[in-house]
Every structure is written in C-alpha cells, then in structure tokens.
Amino acid sequence: MDTDRARGVLCGIACGDALGRPVEFVSASEIRAEHGQLDEMIGHGTWNQPAGTITDDTEQALCIARSLVEQHEFDPADIAERFVAWYDSNPFDIGRMTMKSLSRLKHGDEWDEAGQHVWETSPEGQNAGNGSVMRCAPLAIPYATDRERLVEVSRQSSQITHADPRCTYGCAVLNLTVAGLLEGTDTPLQDALDSVGSDAPGELVTALQPLARGDSLDTLETSGYVVHSLQTALHDGLFAENAEEAIVTAVNRGGDTDTIGAIAGAVAGARFGASQLPDRWLSAIDEVGELESLATQLVEAE
Numbered sequence: 159m160d161t162d163r164a165r166g167v168l169c170g171i172a173c174g175d176a177l178g179r180p181v182e183f184v185s186a187s188e189i190r191a192e193h194g195q196l197d198e199m200i201g202h203g204t205w206n207q208p209a210g211t212i213t214d215d216t217e218q219a220l221c222i223a224r225s226l227v228e229q230h231e232f233d234p235a236d237i238a239e240r241f242v243a244w245y246d247s248n249p250f251d252i253g254r255m256t257m258k259s260l261s262r263l264k265h266g267d268e269w270d271e272a273g274q275h276v277w278e279t280s281p282e283g284q285n286a287g288n289g290s291v292m293r294c295a296p297l298a299i300p301y302a303t304d305r306e307r308l309v310e311v312s313r314q315s316s317q318i319t320h321a322d323p324r325c326t327y328g329c330a331v332l333n334l335t336v337a338g339l340l341e342g343t344d345t346p347l348q349d350a351l352d353s354v355g356s357d358a359p360g361e362l363v364t365a366l367q368p369l370a371r372g373d374s375l376d377t378l379e380t381s382g383y384v385v386h387s388l389q390t391a392l393h394d395g396l397f398a399e400n401a402e403e404a405i406v407t408a409v410n411r412g413g414d415t416d417t418i419g420a421i422a423g424a425v426a427g428a429r430f431g432a433s434q435l436p437d438r439w440l441s442a443i444d445e446v447g448e449l450e451s452l453a454t455q456l457v458e459a460e
C-alpha cells in the first residue's frame with residue numbers, strides 16, 4: 159500500500175477537524191462575512207482554542223489508531239477503554255451520544271452494551287449522529303484488503319457509541335470507500351455500496367447512490383445527522399480537484415464543519431496522499447508527527 163495515501167487518511171482527518179473547529183455551528187454566510195473563504199488554520203472562534211487545535215474527531219481516531227498498532231488487531235474493548243480515558247480528560251468538544259455511551263462504559267457496561275442502550279433510549283432525530291463515522295477511517299488501512307472483515311470491524315467500532323444501523327453501516331461504507339481509494343480502484347463508493355448491498359439502511363444508500371454514479375448534488379446538508387454528514391463529506395472528498403479544495407469546500411459550508419471537514423479530509427487524504435495536504439496546515443497541528451508514524455505502522459500491519 160502507498161504509505162503517502164495512508165498518512166493522508168490520518169492527516170486529512172486532522173486537517174479538516176482543525177480547519178473547521180473555529181467555525182463549528184457557524185453558517186456558511188457568517189463564515190463568508192467574517193473570513194471570506196476560510197483556508198488558513200486560525201485560533202479562537204468556537205471553542206476558543208489556538209490555531210491548529212484538533213477536537214474529538216481526531217482524538218478518537220487517534221484512540222483507534224493507537225489501539226490497532228499496540229494490540230496488533232482490532233480490539234473493541236481496548237478502543238472503548240481508550241475512549242473512556244479520553245472522556246476522563248474532560249474534552250472541550252464531545253457529542254451527546256458519545257458522552258452518554260462513554261459514561262455508561264466508565265460505570266461498567268461492556269463495549270457492546272453501552273452504545274446499544276443509548277441508541278434504544280434515544281428518540282428518532284437524536285439517535286444517528288456522525289460521532290462514529292468521523293473517527294473510523296484508521297480501520298481502513300490495516301483491513302483494506304479484507305473487505306468482509308473491514309465491514310465487521312467498522313460496524314463494531316461504531317457500536318461502542320453509535321449502534322444505529324445508519325451509523326454502523328455509515329462507518330462500513332466510508333471505510334470501504336477509503337480502502338478502495340488506498341488500493342487505487344476506479345469506483346470506490348459504488349464498490350462500497352455493492353459490498354454492503356441490501357444489509358445497509360435504504361436511507362443511507364439512497365443518499366449516497368447519486369454520488370457513486372458521479373452525479374454532483376446541488377443541495378447538501380451540514381447537520382450532524384450521519385446520513386447528511388456522510389453525503390456532504392463524500393461529495394466534497396470524492397469530487398474536489400485536490401485535497402485542499404475538498405477540505406476547504408467542506409468546512410466553508412458551515413454547520414458541523416469540523417466533522418464534515420474531517421470525513422472529507424479522510425477521503426481526500428486517501429485519494430491524494432499526505433504530500434498533497436498543505437504544509438502550512440500540517441505544520442500548525444501538533445499531532446501530525448504521531449499521526450504519520452501511526453499510519454506507517456498501520457500499513458506495515460496490513
């Protein structure tokens with residue numbers, strides 16, 4: 159596997175996350191009024207952090223990547239433990255379902271119980287956020303050539319906090335797409351949808367099928383609903399001319415900027431490689447050295 163593309167997955171998540179962080183929850187028109195086009199790492203804004211600060215998206219992707227490297231396999235209980243340790247560090251940004259699930263895990267739930275319980279007790283409209291899709295892409299590196307196992311580990315990684323099938327299959331479809339890009343296939347999203355077939359929720363497939371055909375969409379939503387976030391991020395990640403454009407386009411749409419930027423970044427990073435991510439972004443992010451080293455080790459673990 160091309161290690162530049164693998165590094166691109168992890169660094170792409172961080173770039174989208176850190177670029178989007180200061181404008182999370184801000185609308186596209188407000189971003190335009192304040193920044194023109196936001197394409198530099200800036201400080202303050204939402205969460206009032208220094209330029210280049212990553213958030214929960216990259217923090218949890220790091221938990222998954224570190225676990226894969228240290229355990230030499232997918233170990234959901236170990237990943238859950240790392241999520242809880244991160245939760246105990248009092249992160250400034252954490253999603254609602256993640257917080258509830260990690261709280262239950264901390265108080266003794268098994269890795270496959272907490273997310274299921276939170277899902278079953280959450281009403282429609284609050285039960286299928288993007289909190290697992292945003293962090294799952296590291297799994298696509300070591301499991302790129304074993305599609306069946308990639309679907310399984312992607313779904314299980316989601317289930318730790320997000321058990322809704324739109325989330326679990328959202329992770330599977332994203333990771334199959336990223337794996338296809340890492341392997342240099344021609345139609346990664348279509349192949350991903352074909353792989354999950356009728357097991358995947360219709361709502362998810364319907365939203366992504368036009369993109370798989372290569373149809374650009376005029377209306378793209380920027381909410382934290384997993385189907386919206388994935389549709390918008392895959393659109394920008396797959397259709398942009400280069401990695402910077404993919405991430406800048408995703409973030410400047412406003413809304414859940416850091417997460418849609420992170421997912422678009424994983425896709426664009428796999429397409430173009432870390433060498434095509436702007437140096438001025440990478441040098442602003444403290445975690446880039448570790449992300450690159452983890453990506454290289456995940457390629458070796460393949």
Ligand SMILES: [Mg+2]
Pocket residue numbers: 213214215251416417
């Ligand atoms: Mg975030």
